[in-house]
Amino acid sequence: MVGVPSPRLDPNEVTHVSATDLSMQLLRQREVLELMLFKLEELEMLLSTGRTRWIAHATAEVDRVAKALTAGTIERDTLFVDVAAEWGVPEATSLRELIDVAPTDAWREVLGSHHEALSSLAAEIAEKKGSVNQHLRTALRVTQETIAGLGEPTGEYAASGSRVAGAGSRLLDVQV
Known part of the structure; x- marks a missing residue:
């Protein structure tokens, strides 16, 4: 409306709104990191149990969560500024x-809580990622050894201890 003065915002109120927005964004980021940890745990369980059918789906979900984390990081950085x-x-x-420069003890406590949770989640994710990578390297090595051994004697033995000749039992059946 013409002639109506715009309301003046109290500087403390602006700080409260921006800091609250940042806190909410940090909370959302924590939730996404928890989801990432869950998806990595899921992927690790699939790999460790040999349930390879779902590996592609699980890795696609990890990728989706990573993209959501990246998108949230841009918003968080804007709020930080x-x-x-x-x-x-x-x-x-x-x-x-x-x-360290928060204007009140309450903001130091809130932001400190976010910092602690985010740091803890980041450490857990790094550990889980290392474990998943180890499972993937092991699966790759086993697959390469299996492929390399196709057409070679398997070295399998009967219950009596004698070698099973020409049994052709393999992970992949090449005798159709």
């Missing part, structure tokens, strides 16, 4: 640095 500007620190401030 806003809060850093409001709190009078450089825009390239880390979460740890933002905690």
Whole structure:
């Protein structure tokens, strides 16, 4: 409307809104990281039990969660810049640095809680990723050894200890 003055925002209220938005985004990021940990755990279970039928689906889900995490990171970084500007620190401030300059104990506690949870989840994900990668390397090695052994004697033995000659039993049946 013409002639109606725009309302003035209290600077403390602006800080509260931006900091609240950042806190909510950090909470969403925690949820996505928890989902990533779950998907990696799922993939690890499939690999460790030999249920290879679902590996492609599980890896596609991990990729989808990774893309969601990337998209959320862009929004989080924008909110970091806003809060850093409001709190009078450089825009390239880390979460740890933002905690140190938070205007109240409540914000230090809230942001500190996010930092602790995000750090813990990141460590768990790194550990789980290493385990999944080890399972994948093992599966690849077994597959390569199986393929390399096609057409060679299997070295299988009967219950009596004698070698089973010409049995042709393999992971992949080449005698059709």
